[in-house]
Amino acid sequence: MVVPELRPWRAARPHVVRAANAVRPRLARAAGAVRPGLTRAKDAVRPQLARTVAAMKPQVTRLTRIPGPKTVRTWRYAAGATTAGLALAATVATVAGPWDSSGQRTAERDRAAALERTGGADHGDDPGTAADTPRPAPSAASVLIGLGAAGNSVKSAPTGKALADVLGPLLGNTALGARRTAAVVDVATGRQLYGTGAGTALTPASTTKIATAVAALSALGADHRLTTRAALEPDTRELVLVGGGDPTLTARDDTDGWASLRELARDTAAALKKRDITTVTLSYDKTLYAGAEMHSIGVNDNLAPVSALMADEARTDDTASGPAPRTTDPAKDATRTFARLLSDNGIRTTAPGPSKATGRAETLAEVSSPPLSALVERMLTNSDNDIAEALARQTAVAAGQRADFQGGGNAVRAQLKKLGLPLSGADFHDGSGLDRADRLTANLLTSLLVKAGDPAHPELRPVLTGLPVAGFTGTLTSRYTDGAAGVVRAKTGTLTGVNTLAGTVVDQDGRLLAFAFLASDTTNPGAAQSALDRTATALAACGCG
Structure with a gap:
């Protein structure tokens, strides 16, 4: 895959100015809100982020149109980082992919919150998302700034020997x-730069979510959304809550943009009273799911x-991740x-039991999830197993396959095969x-x-934007605090005896690299995790071109 060179700054400048004017008020408010927390963190990340900003200055990503029901031109500021990482507007990066309603996600808010909490173990501790409301993944230093690596201002890709010298001992x-096993690939060209046992299949743990x-x-x-609806059977007046x-x-009261069961109850009650x-x-x-x-x-x-109908991931406490x-x-x-909420709105119900809505049932009200892009980002950032199993089904x-565990696995494999991905040994x-x-x-993970990152597949961009940011978000919130904070973006994986890490870095020569490290038969999870972190940090620090 060869990525076109980035457009010159001069040609893009008028568009950049308009984008800057459009978002400046929101950015000013966000910066003011988080300034105290950012000041505390700036010294930890300044060296790495300054190098990243220097590498990205000559480059501006090309504009991309997003396919969907309505074609939308989206803009994003590439967040370089001054204070506490990820300050805004070093340059403009138009990473194709759906965003939140403001068109801009800033890392400052997430960083400020992160300073007040700990966590980050993949299947253990809380990954660092605020417990009261789920939040979308933030934008950190542009995930695709290195795609201009084929341009004139960026050095050549690292050599295999140079990478082997750096990564081999680690x-x-x-x-x-x-x-x-390990693999490192130049995202701009798709060329593998380093590999050891890269074709050997191992237990991936949570990197499976990629x-x-x-x-x-x-x-x-x-843009796909998952819809929950309330349907009324015309003959029996049976009200069926249909899981999507x-x-x-x-x-919960504060939905933060997620589909609300309370809203569904209010709208259903109003329709019934009419x-x-x-x-x-x-x-x-x-019945949408089987098995x-x-x-x-x-x-x-x-x-x-795993059920087609649940609220708050069936949690019995007030956590969100x-x-x-x-x-x-x-x-x-x-x-x-739902029955209790209907009662609050003046509708009495019987004790609920299982059923199946008929084709003649009239939908009285419905609520839909945020777009799939947002679900993917939340899944990857928080290593959310419930969303992962839902997306497989x-x-x-x-x-058109059976929506159970094995059917989901088969469907994932079949879809990846359509994309021409290397599936040898994958299960x-x-x-x-x-x-x-x-x-x-x-090989498959990279x-x-x-x-x-392929410009031909902008619908896949949330896979990159959802990756946790080292030292800032999700399962990497408490990792890399004295290393490549803000530079490494990666999905973690942890099971007993298994430690994995896969993601992206922009190296010291300004190239975007994808990497995957898998380790099995580990005996000390903390030591293994630290070893993987040091390896990713070394890759980010590599000027091996």
Whole structure:
């Protein structure tokens, strides 16, 4: 894959000025709100981020039109970093992909919040998202600034020998266990620059979510939404709450943009009262998904039973991410909550039971999730297993396959095959990577990241923008605090005896590199995690061209 050279700054300047004027007020307010927290962190990240800004100054990414129901031209500031990392407007990077309603996500807000919390273990501690409301992934230093590497102002790609000299000793660390594999690829050209055992399939743990994200976005599109609805059977006046597979449906007061069960209850009650109905038989329909709801790991705080109908990921506490106790019957529990909300709006119901809405049922009200792009970003940033399993099953539904664990895995594989990705040795048994029977290669993981940066596939860009930012967001919030903070973006993976890391860095020569490191048979997870972090940091610091 050869990426076109970036347009000269002079040609892009008028557009940059207009974009700057459009977002300046919001940026000023955001900067004012977070200035105290940013000041505390600036010394930790200044050296790395200053080098990144220097590398990106000569470059401006080309404009890209986004396919979808309506073609939209989006702008984003590439966030270089002055104070506390990721200050705005070093240059403009038009990374194609859907964004929030403001068109701009700033890392300052997330960094300020991150300073007040800890966490980051992939399947253990809270990944660092505020407990009260889920937040979308932020924009940090532009994820694609290195795509101009074929241009005149950036040095050539690192050589295999130079990378081997840097990475070899670090990957040889005994903390990485008996088996370890690695690959480094130049995203601009798709050329592998370094590999050791890159075609050997190992247990990927949560880096599996990268594959799930690419498959779901490819099959469904970045604008796809998951809809929950209330339908009334015309003959029996049975009200059926129909699950559309949205695990982010929330019953909380502050929805922060996610689909609201409270809103659905209000709208449903209003529609019933217009029909002079104040008492209904209440049922729920979770038949969109098939098969067993319980993952092979059994009851586990990292994953609720996988159901097409749930609220707040079936959590029994007020958290929005990370491990938490879950209800054993998410659909029934969500419908009980719906019944209570209907009662608050003057509608009496029977105790809910399972059912299936007929084709004649009239939809009274519905609520939809944010676009799939936002779900993917939340999944990757927080390593959200519930969203991952939902997206695997949604991919199966789109492909006409049975929407169970194996069907989701088969659908993911089939979708990646359509994209021409290297699947030798790969095996998918779920969407989250919690199943130890999953197998991925370093070749496949880096190919997925390269595909997500391909200008021909802008719908896949949330795979890159959703990657946690080292030292700032999600599962990397408490990692890299004295290393490549703000420079490394990567998905973590952790199971007993397994440590993995896959993501992107912009090296010292300004090239965007995709990497994947997989280690099996590790005995000290903390030491293995640190070894992987040091390896990624060394890659970011490499001027090996």
